[in-house]
Every structure is written in C-alpha cells, then in structure tokens.
Amino acid sequence: MKMYLGGQWVSRDSVQEVFNPFDGSVVDTVPKGTTKDVEDAVISAERGFAEMKKLTAFDRYTILMKSVDLIVERKEDLARTITLEEGKVISEGRLEVDRCIQTITTSAEEAKRLNAEVIPLDAAPGNAMKFGFTLRVPVGVVAAVTPFNFPLNLVAHKIGPALAAGNSVIIKPASDTPLSALKLTEVMIDAGFPPESLQCITGSGGTIGDAIVSNPGIRKVTFTGSQEVGERICKTAGLKKVTMELGSNSPLIVLPDADLQKVAEATTQSGFSNAGQVCISTQRVIVDQSVYSDYLDVLVPVVESLKIGNPLEDPVKLGPMVRESDAERVSDWIGEAVSDGARLLTGGDRDRAIVSPAVIADAKPDMRVCREELFGPAVTVTPASDIDQAIELANDSRFGLSAAVFTENINHALKFALEVDSGNLNINSGTQFRADLMPYGGLKDSGMGKEGPKYAIEEMTELKMVVIHR
16 A cells, blocks of 8 residues: 555555564555655645644534545455454454444544633632633644554544544554554545545654654654653653553452353453453453452363454454564463463463463462563463452552452442552453543553543643633
C-alpha cells in the first residue's frame, strides 16, 4: 500500500515489508517515511486543520457516520487485514472491526456534545455586572502514535475523537501493522473529510517518531505503547498536551467464595486472547490459599482446550505472536521462572512465533514474569493468605492499568475497589474488559490521560474563557 500524505497516496523508492506472523509470508509493502515527509505532513495537516474549522459539529457527525457505513461494508476485508498483519485469530479480527464501529459511532455522537459552561462571575466580590462563559475548541494538529496489537480499533480511538473535536491528525502506525491504519485513513477520506485533515505516515519509529512528536506544529500527542517509548516521547515532545496509554501486568484476585469455573473461563479469555498481546491481559492471578489447588485443577483443562493454529481458520482461538523474537522472549521468561522454582502446569512450547498457552503456578512476586509486562500467552498463579495480602500483592507493581476480583462478598468487592491502585477495576470479570465508550487509562507507570471518545475529546480540546463586562 501507499502512505497518505498531503492529500495524496504516495509511494517511496525505499519500502518495508509487512509480514504474516503465522507463516512469515509478505502480506504487502509500505513506504519508509522520512523526516522530510514528517515536515511536509505537518504543513499539510495545518492546512487540513484550517479546513476542519469550516465544518460544523453536525458536519463532523455526518461524515463520521458515513465512515461507519463504509467500515460495515468493508468489515471482512478489514478483519482479514488485521489477522494477516498482526496474527490475531479471525474471530477476534471481526470483533475488533465491530469495536471500531462502536468507537467511531460514539465519536460521531460526541461531536454534537462539545458543551460550554456559564461561569457565575458574580460569585466573586465586585463582579455583579460581569457575565462569563467557556468555549471548548480543538487543539489543532494531533499526532496519533499507535501500537500493533489493535491495529484498527486503537487507531480509531485516536482519530475518531480528534476529528469529532475538529482537529486534523497525523497517524504513525506501528511498523509491524500499518495496513489497517492505512485502510481506516482511506475510509475517512472516502467518507468526506477534507483531503488534508488526515496524514498517515509509515516507516520506522526510530526514523520518524522523534520528528513527529517534537515538531512545534503538533499540539497534542496521543500514544499507546511501552512505558520506555512513552517516557521518551514525553521528554521529546516539549510543551504539548500528551496522553500516554502504557504497559501493565494486570492482577486478578480470586477469593474463597468465587465460582472457580467462571474464574477459569475469565482467566483464559482475558489471559490468552490475541496471544496475550493486550495491555490489560490477565498476567498475575492471586488466589486465596484455601482454594488455590482447586482453582488450578479447574483452570488447566480450560486453557488446554484452546485450539492453536492458523489464525484465518475460524475454530482457532490462539495464533502467533506478532514477531518470532517476542515468542522467544516469552519462552525465555517462562524458563527463567521455572528455574527459579515455579511450576509449569501446561503450555510454554514454542513453534516459531506460536507459544502454547502457559500456566505458571507458585510464581513469586520478584520473578520477572510477575514484575514486568509479559505481553504474551502465559499467566502466573500465586497464593495469598487473605484479601489483605492479595491486595498487597496486586499493588506490588509499578503498573496500574487494570485489575479484577472474583467474590460474592460486597464488602470485599468494595475494599478491592477502594484499595487497589488501578485505573480500571473489574468485579466478577476478567481484567481485559473494556467498553469503548468508557473512560480508559492507567495509574502509576501505566500512563496519564484517558481514552474513550468523550474523555479523549476533552484531552484533544482547549478551554477558552470569555468575560463580558457591563
């Protein structure tokens, strides 16, 4: 595919290949963007922002809803593209397209809700004859730097709210998975947004990433990815608004009164979908010692029932990781945990980029597989003496994106909600739950700012204060 720059689809002599993680075949090629392309993109996006300012809220709503119609028409092609370039099983690819539809629909609805506020200035002494109100305005050019693991919907979570608010956008998709972002860009242009309102530049983040986020024409950076890259962006961006959706190693607490079959199914779904490559994947399961053995007995056969193979085949539930090097890393971490005394109850075998789903029992909190973000198909299981120790173990992390508890005790559920340091808290569900309209974001090293169209629009707009003196 070509990249989209300056209102045109353009190619370059230098290209990079997009590989199918399952069999290593080349799916397509995309141009390798340069720092000059970034400069041109910002200039074009500034012109695009001038055109976006001419659109009314209803105009933006109408175009976004037209884009929804086009996504529905192209659903199977988009789902197949996700699977081919990322390795996600096709059923999950189709679900991602459905979620993209919801994200863009909600963004369209929020375009009509950029509300202002009347400020009671007479509440301050000496201001009885003054009237004040706010205006919410777009920031300008938004840079959207997106990850590989949800190559369509996480792009939608950035460009949908940005366009709904009246901004222009420069998209830098992940190098491994640029095709979905390019096809979503095509949808938006076909739906009727101004030709220069979007730019989609492909290529190495090491080459063009710093050039994008440091450019003074960019007024907002929204990034999803690793903590290390997020910190680099914050240091490079300068005086810009930033939203950072970073890493995690999400804990799931199992208390004695939990339905263990329900917990095992939730652990499997939230631990192994997309081969564990989800920032809110269940990674650490913390189980009350009174039901520890029983939980493991129920969990292992559920995990072993997952069908592994070609992600384009509908019955398959677990496909490859995006890169074979990542699969090697996950295997190394599992082996390291076993060497340090953990028990591998099932899985952990590697065939190229596929790692069979692993359950690691008796994991210690200081093991790397517990402390860092694994981002792969394995869950660790650790016993706890009571809810207080379980919460202590859950909080023993520099991350705080998502956490879950299974219990029928309302007091324990509330204690969990109040005391666990996490931006998303789930009671009687796995850690991976996300409705695309809800506020979503982490605490601690998991980032700053919120996504979800309503909340992202707040991050992508500025407030003006107007005072009328009489």
